[in-house]
Amino acid sequence: MSEMTEFVQRYPAARIIDVAKALSGDLRLRILETLGERSMSISQLAETLGVAQPTITINIQMLEHAQLVSSMLGANREKICSVTCRSILLELPSKRGEGLHKLEEIHMPIGMYSRCSIEPYCGMVNREGVYIGCVDDPRAFYMPERTETSLLWFGGAGFVEYYFANPVPPGVSFSELRFQSEVCAEAPGFDMNWPSDISLFINDCPAGMITIDADYGDRKGKLTSSKWNGGTQYGKLVEWRVTDSGSYIGEERKSETTLLDLDLKFNQPIRVRIEVSEDAQNRNGLNLFGASFGDYPQDLILSFVQIHESGEEGN
Structure with a gap:
């Protein structure tokens, strides 16, 4: 496992909804599990999980938006995906409006x-x-x-x-x-x-x-x-x-x-x-x-x- 996946990712109150949405789907959790040991391309994820590539792509975008997954272009211009952390820390809102994005x-x-x-x-x-x-x-x-x-x-x-x-x-x-x-x-x-x-x-x-x-x-x-x-x-x-x-x-x-x-x-x-x-x-x-x-x-x-x-x- 790479060093970049060892640290704790801290999320302010305004990001809780993003993280909750990203973690609310069974397929997205399976993607995180699959990426737990090594980086994989979209096509490799699709083959491993038995899911169509467009479906994988949409779910990867949600994980990227929550900063739980990062991607880069690999050989043949294919997207290579990696998890960004192994633990997360959520800071709960303590006053009205604190949970909203700017x-x-x-x-x-x-x-x-x-x-x-x-x-x-x-x-x-x-x-x-x-x-x-x-x-x-x-x-x-x-x-x-x-x-x-x-x-x-x-x-x-x-x-x-x-x-x-x-x-x-x-x-x-x-x-x-x-x-x-x-x-x-x-x-x-x-x-x-x-x-x-x-x-x-x-x-x-x-x-x-x-x-x-x-x-x-x-x-x-x-x-x-x-x-x-x-x-x-x-x-x-x-x-x-x-x-x-x-x-x-x-x-x-x-x-x-x-x-x-x-x-x-x-x-x-x-x-x-x-x-x-x-x-x-x-x-x-x-x-x-x-x-x-x-x-x-x-x-x-x-x-x-x-x-x-x-x-x-x-x-």
């Missing part, structure tokens, strides 16, 4: 959209670059296998919409809502001069439009499978921000929409829609990248920033 993040796989509007040409592939359903057939976007999607695309206008849970309880507020995704335009094959206007809507409120200048395929994506022979390889990481004063992409103000306009409620989902609108000047589709494709090892991320007790009964 930053709460929800990670959403790109195939877990709740509704979509897709027309050919379009398609989806998994992390190995294998097509899900038939290419240019919108019916594929309603197949159960869509949950394994690592790259999806459509040409022209269309959208995918995701429902996120609101993790912020009544009586607590936050100063900023952020959304990150890796995206680019969608051209036949690829085209380094192919702009597309990509917009974000949160609870149907516009959070800003960005023009992505290309469908990037001039080099291999850092995480893109060597088996993928499609033209599109990587995208740009875009961050939308909604604050009390308006909506921004990076530091550029893009919309008048404020947090108050979103009308967020604790017991209702937050609807996030990534769209190329029918009236867009550059109506050239989009590619959306998951954690195992493109340049950035992340799914869609919705973040709640600077959470604090507000003294009110709702947010």
Whole structure:
């Protein structure tokens, strides 16, 4: 056993929920058991535990988020996983609000959209670059296998919409809502001069439009499978921000929409829609990248920033 797995991992009160979620699943406990003596790849874990690789990947991500497992890229660009500790120490909260993060993040796989509007040409592939359903057939976007999607695309206008849970309880507020995704335009094959206007809507409120200048395929994506022979390889990481004063992409103000306009409620989902609108000047589709494709090892991320007790009964 390596030295890095001998020490006690200390978790402050704000991390208890992360750890509890990570340890609440039987499969995740079996993964920790299996990694107890040596590091293993995702495929080795899948074979040893008799579980599909996408299922292992999702559960490893939960363990990584709780910092119970760390990963690195090994030979053949495969993820190698190791446990980070053998014992944990939880510090229980002693006053109201102490158990909350200053930053709460929800990670959403790109195939877990709740509704979509897709027309050919379009398609989806998994992390190995294998097509899900038939290419240019919108019916594929309603197949159960869509949950394994690592790259999806459509040409022209269309959208995918995701429902996120609101993790912020009544009586607590936050100063900023952020959304990150890796995206680019969608051209036949690829085209380094192919702009597309990509917009974000949160609870149907516009959070800003960005023009992505290309469908990037001039080099291999850092995480893109060597088996993928499609033209599109990587995208740009875009961050939308909604604050009390308006909506921004990076530091550029893009919309008048404020947090108050979103009308967020604790017991209702937050609807996030990534769209190329029918009236867009550059109506050239989009590619959306998951954690195992493109340049950035992340799914869609919705973040709640600077959470604090507000003294009110709702947010």
